[in-house]
Amino acid sequence: MTIEEVIEFLSKIQPFQELDSAALRSIAGGVIVEFYPKDTMILQQDGPPSDFLRIIKKGGVKVFIKPETDEEVIIDYRSEGDSFGLLSLIGGDRSRANVQTVEDTICYLVNKETIQRLLDSNAAFSEYFLKSFLNKYIDKTFHEMHNKSLLYGGGDKLLFTTPVGELASKNVATAPHEISIKDAAGVMSSRGISSLVLMDSEGLPSGIVTDRDLRDKVVSKGRDISESIQSIMSVPLMKVEARDYCFEALLKMLRNNIHHLLVVDEGRLKGIITNHDLMMLQGTSPISIVREIETQQTVEGLIPVSRKINRIVNLLLKEGAKASNITRIISEVNDRLVRKIIEIAERKFGEPPVPYCWIVFGSEGRKEQTFKTDQDNAIIYADIKTAKDERKVEGYFTDFSAFVRDSLVLCGFPHCPAGYMASNPKWRQPLKTWKDYFSKWINNPTPEALLFSLIFFDFRVVHGEVKLAADLRKYLETLLKGQNVFFARMAGVILGNRPPLGFFKSFIVEKSGEHKDALNLKLRGIGPIVDMARLFALEKGVRETSTLERLHALNDKHPIVMELGEEIEQAFEFITLLRIHHQIKQIEASVEPDNFINPSNLSNLERRTLKESFQLIMKVQDAIADLYRAGMVTQ
């Protein structure tokens, strides 16, 4: 019956399923049913506030905003069981965004009094909305969302005009569904594909297996790989017509929480489409952002593109990328941005008077950037003969580096508070001065010299004359030969930073202050591993600058890495990922990202893994103490 249908529907969706049947009956008894044909604008940005919470019974809407000058940008698609209009309903001021139906849509409307009563009286109900709705939409965050959705700018039109068939990968691998899990995985790996369509005896598709299935249903469950593939394949297969527009495919994926759809044309399998294909179409992929960077000619043009870089992290995370892959991709994209700015500077100030190279260090040097980090850069230029030339060069690079610094700030890379930037004359020097710096730091490792070494020795070239940096790197290697005192000092820095684990293996957290009950993941978790890998790499003459690449290269060179390298890598991946997750949550909540994690907010598994990682760091520290304590390096 009428009301029962509504109760039945509400009882299956969040957060109404938290309510008891009496509460549901009372809500359902006041519901208003509305129908909106496709393309109806239900709420208007900056228009009157929503008068109801609308729950989508059938159909779908897009939530988008339209800045005055730009094209519309889509924030979200909502479909069956989702709701919209809460914030302006509660706030009563104005609608935050446009909401328009993308297909014929039926909504259940619940009035303000009812929602207010539920929010006041039911903790689970209000918590759901606070978490999933309000947080996202408070005004401050709205700008974040706005930027985030810039990712979709321009692309969403394609979403509505491109037929699925054009995008679908045509080469669909198929196999009979009688084969074993092992054989199916074999086909996938030999053909280098991430999904396999299984066919029944009549040659009709009966299921699909993806990398994710192998991971979630086989490896993590310890399933026997001789079992039939049918035991893990996803059925039923969701299909989309080749002539359907891409947004229909996207809606289907969102609605069913799947990442692959079969593309059929008159009942015949034509291809397969993945959410990645759709993301590419929308211009959210790193590749398309790189392409966008390359086409810009001005710093002004780079600013909006640079905003998208942070957002890649979110997308990559959702795609299940490893932390190290995320940071590598981000660094690659950031490199392109920096290079582009330097090219613009070179055009602006003319050809540089001498060969030079632009180097980066710190996390940028290690390709371990996540979100926009402080600038860490410097210039090495070729040695100069005369004082007159010296002045000319100095004049050129003064303006040049100031321009690059300011452009980077505009693109979201703040000043380095300690002034490690090429715009600082100290870090804009001819090769011979750099060599002097390095040899002074190594031969007289004062605390300041050690600090400089930790930062600058992770340098790498982003632009310019690579030979200058290579010269300096080679010089550094020679300098470091047999510098046991220096290495012992570096080891001392590492040993001085014990992981925050107490005697009974409990986390040691801040006792007071802004970060009470939290611990600094970057300083206490990532820092020690980065420092260890640097120490080993410098000692063994490994030129890589990224922590993981260093560990790889040291696999057969350093006794500690030989023994524990793999575990160190895993710990590094884990802590980095934890940090990225933490920061992305903060960014979504419009909080300035930091490195402070409260261990009690972690899941049991995360807590345990973090403890194991810290214990591992301690173990490596003990080994380092043995190896370097006496200022001696075993060869």
Place this chain on the structure above:
Amino acid sequence: MMTSYKERLTGFFTKNRELTALSIENADYTVIDTELTGLDVKKDSIVSVGAIKMKGGRIDLGSLFYRLINPANGMNHDSVVIHGITPSEVAGKPAIDVVLSEFTDFCGSDIIVGHFISLDMNFIKKELGRAGRQTFSNSVVDTRGVYEWVKESTGEYSRHYAGKPQELDLFTLAREYGIPFSEGHNALSDAFITAQLFQRFLSMLPGLGVRSARDLLKIGKP
């Protein structure tokens, strides 16, 4: 104090003129359905009445009406099969004139909407007449008539599609418009389906030039 016939008549026309000048988005509707013991208005009677209010395109689940009726002249086998209401279920229920009095109060001055509504109206008017009550004077819209008009004006309609007379029953139309409905039905759930069907038409009509309730009454005349 008794109002004169003339006064009542003037009042009625004034009220109706105001009503029909309203836009279809602002008019008040009561969508109704009845279950009957059979189709013969002379012999058969009403078993249940369901109604649901709409304000413009908004279906208000807070304003529902559903009553089972104890029929005066018993129930025949066929209708029990159709709507699943057995004689024992209606045994203790109020008689038709009590229910119809509540029903007309519920409808107020709303436009009455129903699918193939002349049948329902014939039964309602018969029962009201038998009870000696003033006749039911509300304006009436037939969703089947609206459907045919919409189809004709969009050029999609053919009364004999592919040589067969087209089915125009409520469930065929609900299916055509993708209106969700469940298996079992009664007067209320059918009124709800009718309301949703009517809701679709309301969303289309302005685009087809039908904006006022007056126009709606013309195209939906039973």
